Amino acid sequence: xxxxxxxxxxxxxxxxxxDGTVTPVTVIKAGPCIVVxxxxxxxRDGYNAVQLGLVEDKPVKLKNVNKPMRGHFEKTGGGVxxxxxxxxxxxxxxxxxxxxxxxxxxxxxADGDTIEVIGRSKGRGFAGTVKxxxxxxxxxxxGSMNVRxxxxxxxxxxPSRVIKGTRSSGHMGDExxxxxxxxxxxxxxxxxxxxxxxxxxxANGSVVIIKxxxxxxxx
Numbered sequence: 001x002x003x004x005x006x007x008x009x010x011x012x013x014x015x016x017x018x019d020g021t022v023t024p025v026t027v028i029k030a031g032p033c034i035v036v037x038x039x040x041x042x043x044r045d046g047y048n049a050v051q052l053g054l055v056e057d058k059p060v061k062l063k064n065v066n067k068p069m070r071g072h073f074e075k076t077g078g079g080v081x082x083x084x085x086x087x088x089x090x091x092x093x094x095x096x097x098x099x100x101x102x103x104x105x106x107x108x109x110a111d112g113d114t115i116e117v118i119g120r121s122k123g124r125g126f127a128g129t130v131k132x133x134x135x136x137x138x139x140x141x142x143g144s145m146n147v148r149x150x151x152x153x154x155x156x157x158x159p160s161r162v163i164k165g166t167r168s169s170g171h172m173g174d175e176x177x178x179x180x181x182x183x184x185x186x187x188x189x190x191x192x193x194x195x196x197x198x199x200x201x202x203a204n205g206s207v208v209i210i211k212x213x214x215x216x217x218x219x
Contacts, residue, residue, distance in 0.1 A: 002104055004211035005030045006054040006087050007194065009119065011204045015186055015195060025185045025195040028117075030210055031055070032192060033104040036073070036080050048091040050098055053083030054207070060084055076100050085207055107189040114213040116180040119202035123174035133167045177201040180213065 007030035014024050033052040039045035060082045062070065073082045079101045091098075109115070129135040129150040138146040153166050182198040194210065202208060 002050060002052070002089050002091070002098060002108075004089050004209060005104055005106060005108070006033050006052055006085055007031065007106075007208050007210055008054075009200055009202050009204055009206050009208055010193075013195075023185055023197060025197055026200040028194045028196060028200065028208060028210065029192055030106040030109075030194040031104060032106075034080055034083070035098055035100050035102045035104065036076060036083070036086060038098065038100055048093065049088050050091060051086055051088050052104060053080065054085040054087075055081070055083060056085075087209055089211075105189065106187060106192050106194055109184050109187050109194060109210075109212070111184055111186055113184040114216045115182050115184060115196070116178055116211050116213055117182055117196065117200050117208050118176065118178045118211070119200060119206060119208040121173045121175055121177045121201050122203050124172035126170065127172035128169045129167065132169065132172045135167075 007028040010027040010029055012024060012026050014022050016022055032055050034055055035050050036053045037051040039047060039049045039051075041048050062082060065073070065082045069082065073080055077100075124131070128148055130137055130148050135150065137148050138144055140147055150168060153162055153168060155161070179199060179201055182196050182200070184194065185197040186195040187193075188195070196210075200208060
């Protein structure tokens with residue numbers, strides 16, 4: 001069974017319970033997805049997995065698909081429309097009943113499920129040590145010129161070089177981030193919406209992967 005789905009982060013809102021309790025949630029438009037390819041351990045791939053494509057509101061025209069990807073979708077027999085986003089999900093059992101062309105919907109999740117969300121964090125560009133690594137700043141009084149400077153990072157006679165992995169200024173963000181332990185607050189299967197309690201990585205409109213957690217929280 002496929003234990004995940006592809007989605008796009010919509011933004012944040014809040015939902016109200018019957019007793020008036022307010023819960024801040026992140027809204028994700030999850031799916032619908034379609035199975036584009038199936039891999040098996042017995043085949044040349046050597047492992048069990050399925051490749052899902054995210055079906056968007058605006059379909060992709062065949063003329064806008066490059067030749068390698070066009071051939072990839074034509075292998076499905078023409079039953080799968082081309083998609084912009086493709087992601088792979090591992091399967092535990094090679095005898096899974098999923099086949100190419102099947103749809104994967106958000107109704108596989110239920111209220112209260114524990115999930116993990118994988119996304120790409122917002123890019124912050126080139127950042128200094130105070131912003132990037134939470135370094136302390138220097139004194140701002142008595143004409144100090146060392147307010148946000150990182151300070152010395154080298155050694156003297158030995159080893160006379162900067163050690164690899166030293167925290168310093170550099171490119172911040174724009175990397176794969178996995179947030180675990182999030183909770184599904186509400187599922188709107190009719191509109192393919194998933195409302196998650198907790199922070200979801202990435203900017204609004206970015207692609208995320210939602211998977212069911214191995215260990216579910218006790219209700």
